[in-house]
Amino acid sequence: MKSLNVISNHFTVSAPIVQENLLEKYRSMSNLDVKFLNKLYYGNHELEMKQLEKVLIENPLFKTETQEELSRQDEREVGIKKMRVIFDEGRRIVEPSTLYNDPQRFLIFGLPTLIYNQAIATKFSVSFILYFKTIDNLGTEIHQKYKDRLIEQQSDVGCFALTELGHGSNVRSIMTTAHYDPKKEEFIINTPTDLAMKFWIGGASQTATIAVVFAQLYIDGKSEGPHVFLVPLRDKRTFEVLPGLIIGDCGKKNGQDGIDNGFIIFNNYRIPRENLLNRFSNVTKEGKFETTIPNIDKRFAVQLGSLSQGRLMIIGSSPRLLGYATKIALRFAAMRRQFGKPDEKEEVPLIEYPLHQYRLFPLVASVIACKITGTKVYEMWQDCLPELFDPESTKVPEIHAITSSLKAIHSWIAMRGIQECREACGGLGYSYYSKLGILRNNFDINQTWEGDNNVLLQQTAKYLIDIMQALVKGKKVQTQTCHWIKKTPVEGQQNETTTEEEFLRGENLYAVFQHRTNLLLQKSGMKLAMAMAQDKTANPIDLWNNTQVFHLNALSKSFGELFIVQQFHTFIKKLENDELKTNKDTKEALSKLFQLFCLSKIEADLGTFRDGDYLTSEHGDFVRNSILRLCGELKRHIIPLVETFYPIDELMDSMIAPGSGDLYGSIVNKVYGAPKVFQRIQNWEDIYLKK
Amino acid sequence: MKSLNVISNHFTVSAPIVQENLLEKYRSMSNLDVKFLNKLYYGNHELEMKQLEKVLIENPLFKTETQEELSRQDEREVGIKKMRVIFDEGRRIVEPSTLYNDPQRFLIFGLPTLIYNQAIATKFSVSFILYFKTIDNLGTEIHQKYKDRLIEQQSDVGCFALTELGHGSNVRSIMTTAHYDPKKEEFIINTPTDLAMKFWIGGASQTATIAVVFAQLYIDGKSEGPHVFLVPLRDKRTFEVLPGLIIGDCGKKNGQDGIDNGFIIFNNYRIPRENLLNRFSNVTKEGKFETTIPNIDKRFAVQLGSLSQGRLMIIGSSPRLLGYATKIALRFAAMRRQFGKPDEKEEVPLIEYPLHQYRLFPLVASVIACKITGTKVYEMWQDCLPELFDPESTKVPEIHAITSSLKAIHSWIAMRGIQECREACGGLGYSYYSKLGILRNNFDINQTWEGDNNVLLQQTAKYLIDIMQALVKGKKVQTQTCHWIKKTPVEGQQNETTTEEEFLRGENLYAVFQHRTNLLLQKSGMKLAMAMAQDKTANPIDLWNNTQVFHLNALSKSFGELFIVQQFHTFIKKLENDELKTNKDTKEALSKLFQLFCLSKIEADLGTFRDGDYLTSEHGDFVRNSILRLCGELKRHIIPLVETFYPIDELMDSMIAPGSGDLYGSIVNKVYGAPKVFQRIQNWEDIYLKK
Numbered sequence A, B: 001m002k003s004l005n006v007i008s009n010h011f012t013v014s015a016p017i018v019q020e021n022l023l024e025k026y027r028s029m030s031n032l033d034v035k036f037l038n039k040l041y042y043g044n045h046e047l048e049m050k051q052l053e054k055v056l057i058e059n060p061l062f063k064t065e066t067q068e069e070l071s072r073q074d075e076r077e078v079g080i081k082k083m084r085v086i087f088d089e090g091r092r093i094v095e096p097s098t099l100y101n102d103p104q105r106f107l108i109f110g111l112p113t114l115i116y117n118q119a120i121a122t123k124f125s126v127s128f129i130l131y132f133k134t135i136d137n138l139g140t141e142i143h144q145k146y147k148d149r150l151i152e153q154q155s156d157v158g159c160f161a162l163t164e165l166g167h168g169s170n171v172r173s174i175m176t177t178a179h180y181d182p183k184k185e186e187f188i189i190n191t192p193t194d195l196a197m198k199f200w201i202g203g204a205s206q207t208a209t210i211a212v213v214f215a216q217l218y219i220d221g222k223s224e225g226p227h228v229f230l231v232p233l234r235d236k237r238t239f240e241v242l243p244g245l246i247i248g249d250c251g252k253k254n255g256q257d258g259i260d261n262g263f264i265i266f267n268n269y270r271i272p273r274e275n276l277l278n279r280f281s282n283v284t285k286e287g288k289f290e291t292t293i294p295n296i297d298k299r300f301a302v303q304l305g306s307l308s309q310g311r312l313m314i315i316g317s318s319p320r321l322l323g324y325a326t327k328i329a330l331r332f333a334a335m336r337r338q339f340g341k342p343d344e345k346e347e348v349p350l351i352e353y354p355l356h357q358y359r360l361f362p363l364v365a366s367v368i369a370c371k372i373t374g375t376k377v378y379e380m381w382q383d384c385l386p387e388l389f390d391p392e393s394t395k396v397p398e399i400h401a402i403t404s405s406l407k408a409i410h411s412w413i414a415m416r417g418i419q420e421c422r423e424a425c426g427g428l429g430y431s432y433y434s435k436l437g438i439l440r441n442n443f444d445i446n447q448t449w450e451g452d453n454n455v456l457l458q459q460t461a462k463y464l465i466d467i468m469q470a471l472v473k474g475k476k477v478q479t480q481t482c483h484w485i486k487k488t489p490v491e492g493q494q495n496e497t498t499t500e501e502e503f504l505r506g507e508n509l510y511a512v513f514q515h516r517t518n519l520l521l522q523k524s525g526m527k528l529a530m531a532m533a534q535d536k537t538a539n540p541i542d543l544w545n546n547t548q549v550f551h552l553n554a555l556s557k558s559f560g561e562l563f564i565v566q567q568f569h570t571f572i573k574k575l576e577n578d579e580l581k582t583n584k585d586t587k588e589a590l591s592k593l594f595q596l597f598c599l600s601k602i603e604a605d606l607g608t609f610r611d612g613d614y615l616t617s618e619h620g621d622f623v624r625n626s627i628l629r630l631c632g633e634l635k636r637h638i639i640p641l642v643e644t645f646y647p648i649d650e651l652m653d654s655m656i657a658p659g660s661g662d663l664y665g666s667i668v669n670k671v672y673g674a675p676k677v678f679q680r681i682q683n684w685e686d687i688y689l690k691k
């Protein structure tokens, strides 16, 4: 242990008892197919990602987060410098536009950055996905130069200004105005009230020179709904805010302090007519409004397109960040002993406790489940791209529905999972140097931005209700995600499996999730219909809101979980019939993780699964018994498995999870190396002697 | 709105639409009996608490947490200064020893500090409860002076050194040694290995001059188990660490950075014989060991007595901190509008959404439930005090069992509740200035310290199994908390209520929780017995560990919830039969909150309640329908109710919950007033122009 050297500078402490390397021991318990698992994790992008990874490991600018204890201002300065380095090095490896047009590739290439520091990853998402994609999606040729300015000249840094102080979820009602002035051929942007100030805009307060701004377009006093404008914010030579704007900082946050979220107030701020992103709507010189999407709401939906891609990033990054946390917590669980048995010399490693397994192993199952699902959704997205701006596309609403649900589920699973990891590491998990608190605090906001989870679920519900209504009316419905919908009532049906083995079969587990989703869909539809029948004058929005709890909200979650189960199930079937080839241990581990994922989700909502006695008490026992058995059986696979999770040891930034297996050496070294470790309290004379 | 003044210094923004004061509107919807609710909240200690509160409001040293953005080192310095002020002013109001001998009084008197800054409250808990009480509990007359030195001369600051790097939950196995040297009549304290270093010791790294240190006592090489010693740490004139010690800082944490947790390494560190706290064990000059508690484990249990009182503080403070969070989230919910209805000018306040009610109202019910329960437990504790060190007492193991369970449940409820509050406030809940992140990050550790929740539950389970075994053997059992235990099997019993009304009766709800607890107790007992019968050679500790998940762990939680339900139920009965007198609205609100509390707990674990078909699908519908109805009915009471939660407006430190009702004015003022709000990024020339 290096630590002893440090201590011996003070005086000698007798050498510690040489301990068995437990991490090595657990690592060698299963022979997992690392290549196969890497392919699952990184798709085809591992090699290019590795090149970027090298930069973060080798460039001395990149100290680990837990080493730096920066003030908010310093964090920003250092953050932007790092972003520049990553950008410069990254574009040598992959051409930026190929990246942001392929979410899976963007995700994997961005992994080192994400794992290293979530705020820097956010900076990339804001400028690549929110800013660039908005220009790509909504702009025309003349607007492309604004992207090039960043990519080629690195002079522009863009931000995305949608949210206002008064409107976040309901951005349809933003209050910033853009009036057209035909005399000067300019738009005049205004912030009519405090509530209308742009708020939370990532990058706006200190770093961005330009923004895509959403504002209500007015022509001759008539509103044409929200439109998007390119709006310069700062003088690029002095970096001062341009006249006519007030820009300030939203202040300290619960996390992500590396990104400078700002507010923007416009006071008769003028921009040229060409700055309207005019792919779908245009204003002529004379002030005539033209549009290819006459429906104002559909037009708005199209304008929000880049948010969907943001959601895809959350779907993909959530399991990776949770994977990081589980890697920390499980390595710790393998190395940390606590409590012994009489007659045994050594205490028991935490990982041996069934309770500890039960707390952590289902999280690992979730990581795999969400990863597989994410990949599928990325495929669906790529497939849907050609239709993205076709108002008649059936794929677009569907991908919107499924990503809305999955964004919510994945981010909830990760948030709650990271917190469980922190708790499972006891006091040491509360150390900043465990990284678990950092992961949680930064991650938290994924539940809110790019659409608040509970609000997104309502959009999914709307899709499902629409599909069901269409089906009931006998319409033909094009769908990849809704084959499970039954037109006949499912209430009163019973699951017919009678043994644990039958219950655990993939087909059955899949059927169980289908049942719950059908039940909730039918119940929700019924409740809505009955309420409408009872009170014909009632406001449909009230009925909708009254049907959220236990109905539409639960339905959307159930739908998302069903989709995950379906993807995982399909994957396992491919393993079983050798469509996907791997070794025995890997097959066993993944199959058991599939079961564990399903069972722990059933257990968490057993009340609903038992509704209408679809499952019986005995099924409940199957579920619980199997969870325990599976955890026990998975023990030998779990460390080798989390070892394949990102990041590699050079980027692991947790003192409680050293790859060497030397837990206590790692802790002591980290703590001894922290700033001001040996110190009286500042100004101690003032505090103590004056008394 | 004041904000407009600030803005108008730059230029004019047209005045905001004058909005209805929604907070006032919701406040006036119910006529709650504030005096009655205050009594419930503060017991008899409101007036003295108010005096201390005044100090925090009036003394300019006390800037709010969200105003100060301090470095770790500054936070500590400022923290200890504030602690001194509170201490000085506080002792003028109440004599310190009356305080720390009465947990309820300590809690209420400490409320302003707790709400103001959790780390400062921790400092008080460490020195008053952990340090002082250890001396009181285990010391004899000669040791009292160490307390007086703090109280009278304010020269000593004490800390509590139990945990080591290698041992936190299993402190019975700590490795620090204390060998007696009869020649010099001294103990020699040593840290034999890295794992034995004292770790996490609150106050040790920078502020404490003395510690109570737990070490294995050796006489002539023979171990007598852990004992407690008074150990000087620093020279009080220079504040330097004394020779023979290494003391350092554990570093940055996920929260509570105001408290300086440190590690301590002892190298043949000598202390006088008298420094052994020798109430129960003594070492004579000659080196003879004497004890009044021959059993080494019982002796150790007694030595941990002050931790129990620490647990009481968590039981009492959890609902208060959650109360603070719900006050923030619900005020916000009343003032924040989002989404409208066609034909209505104004958007709908969040509090009107059933989904939002469902997310937050059960948390308010928990606050009340846990508060009532806490008060009861404090009474039991006071009642038990005279027997605290009587190894034959039946009350001591009982209070230990119930506080262990409640410490876990209360802290979990609060932690998860605070997080839900943050999420319910959307992006603004992610602002540091909402205070919700601060509350969560500091609170988190309550789940771990004073005994990790999952470990504590095992101690409760042990008590319950012992009681059941005694009962089965026909022994007479003295208990205040276990009257519900049935000797006859409950599996297969059914709840006989057939209407929602019947189901909701207090007696029935109470019976439902009794049933679950009996079921889990019987199942756990059975599982243990069967496992033992199956394999007579098995290690009982393995059997125990294998019976945690879904059994003993669930049992202990169920027992704690049952106790809460019982206390709340008793309280409601007193309201109903006018033993407690209050007005109609208050009665209605509290009765409905009682039902909501029970129902939301049933809903969360419906799977278990449905086991053996004790509850039917129809009961499940009762539960869900009633939750929704109750939320709707509670809407008019909820704001007036949270308004009675601590703190008062002068100490409210959340920009999203101003008492004035002017949500946006408050936000704008706060954000404008934060440090460096209008600023280019530091060293922007380096970052941007060099390109």
Ligand SMILES: Cc1cc2nc3c(=O)[nH]c(=O)nc-3n(C[C@H](O)[C@H](O)[C@H](O)COP(=O)(O)OP(=O)(O)OC[C@H]3O[C@@H](n4cnc5c(N)ncnc54)[C@H](O)[C@@H]3O)c2cc1C
Binding pocket: A126, A160, A161, A162, A163, A166, A167, A168, A169, A170, A199, A200, A201, A202, A203, A253, A256, A261, A445, A448, A449, A450, A451, A452, A453, A454, A455, B336, B338, B339, B350, B353, B355, B356, B423, B424, B425, B426, B427, B428, B430, B431
């Ligand atoms: C760190 C950070 C960075 C951000 N970056 C950007 C950025 O770069 N650009 C940008 O434009 N925006 C940005 N945002 C804003 C973000 O997109 C919004 O915070 C998010 O859309 C949620 O809106 P809100 O905060 O106004 O929440 P609200 O809409 O006020 O919602 C608050 C709560 O009410 C609930 N709720 C709302 N409506 C309903 C309903 N109808 N029924 C039931 N419940 C409801 C929600 O579930 C939520 O819990 C950022 C925010 C943060 C915190």
Ligand SMILES: Cc1cc2nc3c(=O)[nH]c(=O)nc-3n(C[C@H](O)[C@H](O)[C@H](O)COP(=O)(O)OP(=O)(O)OC[C@H]3O[C@@H](n4cnc5c(N)ncnc54)[C@H](O)[C@@H]3O)c2cc1C
Binding pocket: A336, A338, A339, A350, A353, A355, A356, A423, A424, A425, A426, A427, A428, A430, A431, B126, B160, B161, B162, B163, B166, B167, B168, B169, B170, B199, B200, B201, B202, B203, B253, B256, B261, B445, B448, B449, B450, B451, B452, B453, B454, B455
């Ligand atoms: C900020 C802070 C301040 C503190 N202040 C003090 C102080 O002033 N003085 C002091 O003496 N100590 C202090 N502590 C230490 C604290 O009391 C311990 O952290 C706590 O007792 C838990 O022990 P541990 O951290 O070693 O967790 P561990 O014992 O390592 O537990 C880790 C995890 O393993 C699980 N686990 C452990 N055993 C079992 C089992 N048998 N079965 C199933 N699961 C198990 C636990 O549930 C937990 O999730 C402090 C800690 C912190 C973080």
